[in-house]
Amino acid sequence: MKTIIKNAKVITMNEARTIHEHGYVVIEDGVFTAIEHGEPAEEAAKGANVVNADKKWLMPGLINTHGHTGMSLFRGVSDDLPLSKWLAEHIWPLEQKLDQKAVEAARLLSMVEMIESGTTTFLEMYHLHLDDFAAAVEEAGMRATLMRSVIGLCSKEEQEEKLAESLGFARRWHKQANGRIQTMLAPHAPYTCPPDYIERIVEAARQEGLPVHMHLAETRKEIHDYMDEYGMHPVELLQERDLLSGTEWLFAHGVHMHEQHYELLGAHQAAVSHNPKSNLKLGSGIAQVASMQKHGIVVSLGTDSVASNNALDLFEEMRTAVLLQRGINEQADIVTTWEGLNMATSNGAKALRFANLGTIEVGQQADFIMLNPEQAHLHPSSQAVSHLVFAAKGSDVTDVYVQGAPLMKDKQLLTLDKERILKEANEQLRRLQQ
Amino acid sequence: MKTIIKNAKVITMNEARTIHEHGYVVIEDGVFTAIEHGEPAEEAAKGANVVNADKKWLMPGLINTHGHTGMSLFRGVSDDLPLSKWLAEHIWPLEQKLDQKAVEAARLLSMVEMIESGTTTFLEMYHLHLDDFAAAVEEAGMRATLMRSVIGLCSKEEQEEKLAESLGFARRWHKQANGRIQTMLAPHAPYTCPPDYIERIVEAARQEGLPVHMHLAETRKEIHDYMDEYGMHPVELLQERDLLSGTEWLFAHGVHMHEQHYELLGAHQAAVSHNPKSNLKLGSGIAQVASMQKHGIVVSLGTDSVASNNALDLFEEMRTAVLLQRGINEQADIVTTWEGLNMATSNGAKALRFANLGTIEVGQQADFIMLNPEQAHLHPSSQAVSHLVFAAKGSDVTDVYVQGAPLMKDKQLLTLDKERILKEANEQLRRLQQ
Numbered sequence: 073m074k075t076i077i078k079n080a081k082v083i084t085m086n087e088a089r090t091i092h093e094h095g096y097v098v099i100e101d102g103v104f105t106a107i108e109h110g111e112p113a114e115e116a117a118k119g120a121n122v123v124n125a126d127k128k129w130l131m132p133g134l135i136n137t138h139g140h141t142g143m144s145l146f147r148g149v150s151d152d153l154p155l156s157k158w159l160a161e162h163i164w165p166l167e168q169k170l171d172q173k174a175v176e177a178a179r180l181l182s183m184v185e186m187i188e189s190g191t192t193t194f195l196e197m198y199h200l201h202l203d204d205f206a207a208a209v210e211e212a213g214m215r216a217t218l219m220r221s222v223i224g225l226c227s228k229e230e231q232e233e234k235l236a237e238s239l240g241f242a243r244r245w246h247k248q249a250n251g252r253i254q255t256m257l258a259p260h261a262p263y264t265c266p267p268d269y270i271e272r273i274v275e276a277a278r279q280e281g282l283p284v285h286m287h288l289a290e291t292r293k294e295i296h297d298y299m300d301e302y303g304m305h306p307v308e309l310l311q312e313r314d315l316l317s318g319t320e321w322l323f324a325h326g327v328h329m330h331e332q333h334y335e336l337l338g339a340h341q342a343a344v345s346h347n348p349k350s351n352l353k354l355g356s357g358i359a360q361v362a363s364m365q366k367h368g369i370v371v372s373l374g375t376d377s378v379a380s381n382n383a384l385d386l387f388e389e390m391r392t393a394v395l396l397q398r399g400i401n402e403q404a405d406i407v408t409t410w411e412g413l414n415m416a417t418s419n420g421a422k423a424l425r426f427a428n429l430g431t432i433e434v435g436q437q438a439d440f441i442m443l444n445p446e447q448a449h450l451h452p453s454s455q456a457v458s459h460l461v462f463a464a465k466g467s468d469v470t471d472v473y474v475q476g477a478p479l480m481k482d483k484q485l486l487t488l489d490k491e492r493i494l495k496e497a498n499e500q501l502r503r504l505q506q
Numbered sequence: 507m508k509t510i511i512k513n514a515k516v517i518t519m520n521e522a523r524t525i526h527e528h529g530y531v532v533i534e535d536g537v538f539t540a541i542e543h544g545e546p547a548e549e550a551a552k553g554a555n556v557v558n559a560d561k562k563w564l565m566p567g568l569i570n571t572h573g574h575t576g577m578s579l580f581r582g583v584s585d586d587l588p589l590s591k592w593l594a595e596h597i598w599p600l601e602q603k604l605d606q607k608a609v610e611a612a613r614l615l616s617m618v619e620m621i622e623s624g625t626t627t628f629l630e631m632y633h634l635h636l637d638d639f640a641a642a643v644e645e646a647g648m649r650a651t652l653m654r655s656v657i658g659l660c661s662k663e664e665q666e667e668k669l670a671e672s673l674g675f676a677r678r679w680h681k682q683a684n685g686r687i688q689t690m691l692a693p694h695a696p697y698t699c700p701p702d703y704i705e706r707i708v709e710a711a712r713q714e715g716l717p718v719h720m721h722l723a724e725t726r727k728e729i730h731d732y733m734d735e736y737g738m739h740p741v742e743l744l745q746e747r748d749l750l751s752g753t754e755w756l757f758a759h760g761v762h763m764h765e766q767h768y769e770l771l772g773a774h775q776a777a778v779s780h781n782p783k784s785n786l787k788l789g790s791g792i793a794q795v796a797s798m799q800k801h802g803i804v805v806s807l808g809t810d811s812v813a814s815n816n817a818l819d820l821f822e823e824m825r826t827a828v829l830l831q832r833g834i835n836e837q838a839d840i841v842t843t844w845e846g847l848n849m850a851t852s853n854g855a856k857a858l859r860f861a862n863l864g865t866i867e868v869g870q871q872a873d874f875i876m877l878n879p880e881q882a883h884l885h886p887s888s889q890a891v892s893h894l895v896f897a898a899k900g901s902d903v904t905d906v907y908v909q910g911a912p913l914m915k916d917k918q919l920l921t922l923d924k925e926r927i928l929k930e931a932n933e934q935l936r937r938l939q940q
Binding site for chain 2: 158184351357381388404405455462463465494498
């Protein structure tokens with residue numbers, strides 16, 4: 073099947089930063105086979121499904137590298153509480169009640185929200201009903217990295233049981249759904265997984281050839297307690313046990329770190345999922361993205377769950393990431409506009425270790441979105457990259473394609489029943505709160 | 507003329523924080539005459555224009571207390587530069603070329619953007635073509651505080667001329683357009699207006715009964731230079747000359763201030779327009795909103811111009827304001843969700859000294875907006891106030907009313923020709939850049 077999207081402004085995000093003001097892309101078997109300016113030749117268009125983009129902006133799909141969609145029913149359930157109280161008195165009691173139906177409703181809701189706001193790929197780190205979700209992701213047509221996260225504050229037997237579950241899931245789903253689903257192993261965090269258990273998981277990941285995802289240095293208190301217990305920062309402990317090298321790490325947050333910790337991560341080609349809005353909302357703090365970049369860390373963007381964000385809109389995440397670094401460093405040119413857009417696209421693909429993803433180039437997976445530029449907030453319209461970072465909204469997205477297949481066309485979802493899903497989300501939360 | 511909006515979720519923002527899950531509002535002569543839950547009685551609806559809100563959320567219109575819409579063609583014109591270079595090499599040369607047509611195009615564009623994202627009232631501080639704009643605001647049906655800002659780095663004669671111009675404009679337009687237009691006097695900033703000139707303007711404002719608007723303590727460098735020149739912080743100088751008392755002040759920014767400066771402003775009932783996104787983007791820093799609140803300052807929200815934002819979406823401004831304070835103070839409950847929404851509504855009205863504005867209550871001006879809650883990012887939908895602050899987008903706004911008159915209905919603008927205005931914005935920028 074050959075698809076041509078023509079009459080688009082194509083923002084390729086390639087290294088040369090090419091933008092075709094008036095161009096087209098050709099997709100065959102889910103992969104870009106041509107990106108050109110001008111109009112496609114009549115010859116080339118023969119037998120192809122030709123879509124007129126009508127001057128929309130076409131760019132890579134956005135990539136969300138940290139989240140827990142299973143929690144999405146908890147959006148706004150309690151907002152003005154310190155983290156410990158929020159978790160202990162509100163989130164955990166509700167989480168205890170989460171059953172298959174509630175988790176499914178939460179995740180379908182999140183997929184609607186993500187597709188509508190231009191996210192084509194996301195990471196899910198959670199412990200409940202992953203197989204069902206993998207099947208749902210496959211059906212919805214999205215791309216995802218899924219993992220069963222484990223908390224190790226339990227007996228050795230339970231630890232092994234959880235790891236076996238994680239591994240089983242990872243083996244069943246890694247590179248499935250035509251390569252759209254990948255997996256990782258995921259110790260929850262240094263403060264919830266004793267060092268021996270993390271070591272055990274990392275070894276398993278190395279054997280299986282899987283990356284490892286873990287929360288890292290999210291709050292000041294967590295680091296303070298960790299130093300009390302282990303006499304060093306968790307990054308130092310990972311280094312001491314030689315767990316950084318030879319492992320494809322993706323850390324979430326990385327807020328409370330010193331320069332030498334960023335340096336260590338950079339030296340080991342670790343990636344970080346920067347979650348600026350969640351870190352702000354929970355009062356966790358602000359990660360030093362400029363330092364991460366300096367040390368060669370691949371900085372990507374995550375929303376975290378909507379319980380602490382409270383949205384899954386990567387345009388906002390991108391904007392917040394860039395703006396924050398300028399504000400806290402009092403320097404207007406410290407993280408560039410281009411770098412912001414890159415974090416949400418190409419760097420996201422790198423962080424999740426998806427090959428051939430994140431740019432509009434020949435040979436790349438055809439995951440892309442289109443936006444309607446006929447909006448006051450995107451005018452004057454000549455500065456597309458600036459507008460995508462500083463002015464665009466998720467709601468500007470009109471079309472979403474993954475592997476060349478449309479998931480949304482002119483704002484109409486094609487693989488998910490939005491009306492039913494919104495209704496079900498309300499009903500499931502009502503049931504949980506009874 | 508009597509209008510009833512029924513079948514709405516009414517978020518009144520009154521002191522009791524009343525929300526009618528299913529309610530209606532009655533408007534007569536541009537003023538709310540009833541706000542109730544349930545359905546209006548048949549009797550009451552007789553002869554009225556009854557609008558079915560279809561379960562939309564109805565809330566006060568948003569109020570933007572600092573901006574320069576005359577600069578809106580410069581959105582994204584240069585983003586990755588330090589303030590001084592950005593101004594000197596990009597903005598000022600373009601600003602030199604701004605003529606009546608370009609400024610008009612910029613401002614019409616901004617009115618479209620503001621109405622579409624739920625702003626009903628805004629402040630404009632600029633030096634060009636104010637009378638034309640006042641007429642355009644009146645025609646568009648918006649509410650605004652307009653002022654001719656003055657820079658005093660010139661001869662005494664020129665200073666007097668500029669002040670006379672400002673006063674002339676203020677007298678012509680104060681409380682015009684059925685009270686929808688108010689004016690202020692506006693010395694640009696302490697670093698561009700010598701103390702004597704500020705004193706002269708403040709005296710004129712006191713005589714005329716006009717409030718005064720001024721940029722204050724936006725950048726670290728500006729304060730550093732000021733201290734070098736005058737040996738004290740500008741707030742201290744205003745206090746020393748007794749210019750704080752007896753004057754209705756609205757300051758923009760207030761980033762580089764110490765506790766005692768916030769205390770002084772609070773003691774004199776000053777209002778501040780907090781512009782978090784602009785302050786971040788230009789690398790200016792982060793204002794201490796929590797300190798402002800502690801000292802009783804009325805904190806409202808402003809976008810500043812789109813050249814340094816780059817949008818006029820107060821939902822984002824509100825969200826950024828609340829999130830930032832939590833992040834920099836590492837405290838999740840320091841500025842509450844409610845306070846965030848209040849800054850963008852009721853406090854905005856107080857900052858601009860509009861009487862009877864900013865809440866949905868009997869006797870208040872009927873400036874309100876409606877949002878479509880049938881969106882994934884607003885589900886589960888039970889936590890409306892939380893969602894308005896943390897998840898809503900300007901694009902969720904479907905209906906906008908000022909003084910009971912509709913400016914937008916079901917996303918259709920009624921007083922402005924959007925298509926023509928977007929086209930004109932592009933054309934005018936192209937002309938300026940030639």
